[in-house]
Amino acid sequence: MYNFTFHRPGTVRQAANLLGKNPEGKILAGGHSLLPVMKQRLAQPSALIDLSKVEGLNAIEHKGRSVTIGAMATHFEVANSPVVKEAIPALAALAGSIGDPAVRHRGTIGGSLANNDPNADYPAACLGLGATIITNKRRIAADDYFTGMFSTALEPDEIITKVSFPVAKKAAYEKFRHPASGFALVGVFVSKRGSDIRVAVTGAGANGVFRVKSFEEALKKRFAAKSIEGLTVPANGMSSDIHAGAEYRAHLVAVMAKRALAKA
Structure with a gap:
């Protein structure tokens, strides 16, 4: 140091x-x-x-059709919140799958989103639910927030204060977990909220979290695993490392998406 x-x-x-x-x-x-x-x-x-002494930054509230989570809420608090469990159980389950108990008791949702690790779970939830990242300056839609690997739309003096998640009619998250770190080699979050269908992928893209528009279009007819049968994502643009190649990750996207849809 x-x-x-x-x-x-x-x-x-x-x-x-x-x-x-x-x-x-x-x-x-x-x-x-x-x-x-x-x-x-x-x-x-x-x-x-x-930020540990800033009061109120870990509050979790359900207002209207959304759940708002303070930036300093730990993964453990999100996973075990009665509010999140009732309104968006898929989000609670996602938080409970992050890392190990030590990580979940210390890591925060705001820290994860500010860092935007390409293998992190929360980016998939934000993009997959159409969340809004709220800062000390403005509100940023998830579709505009994630700009690349470890890159976000945050300005240098901007601080995340909370995240607002719309309550979806159906939602689920499935990931192929790295056995050591618990990070997602590939994680897929699916949701249905009225006519808004979303399929968000983390862990696979070379530029971080992304949506699979071809899957979303197919699911507009019927929100079920059978609707994306035979559909694939190209290996081009997928991440490749010692843990998994681009082709394998591309294959896993479809597999995890089907599992998430079956769960939802």
Whole structure:
């Protein structure tokens, strides 16, 4: 490690001001992604701005036709929230599948979305449900938020405060889990909310999370696994690494999508 300034603000406004004064600073939420890369000196922020003392950032509420989750809500809190379990059980199940107990008790939804790891689970839920990411400045639709691998539409001094998820009539998530990390080699979130049909994929795309429009079109006729029988996604544009090749990931997208549809 190396020297940096540690700040623990009490409000989002104070955190944003500190971030504006420290262009090379980083927001600290759960720290599961940031601290390891700091130890490896892959990131060297001049300041850490810890959000753990900002009150209300872990609140979970069901208002109208949406569930709003505070950015500092841990994966454990989302997975075990009676509100989420009742309104969007697929989202609770997704949160409960993240990592291991240590990760779930410390990692946060806001931190995951700000980092936008290409193998993370929450991006699939956001894109798959048509969520809105709410910051200290504005509201960003999930379709506009994810801009690439580890890349988002967040501005340098912008902080995620909460995420609003529409309640879907049907929804489910299935992933092919990496046995060591729990990350998704391929994860597929499907949902149906009126005429809005969504199929979002994480872990597979070379540019991060994406929607499968061909599957969505087929599912408009009937929201069932049989509707996408015979459909595939091209290996071109898929991620390839030591864990799985592009062709294998492309195959898994269809397999996980069918399983999610059967569950939904």
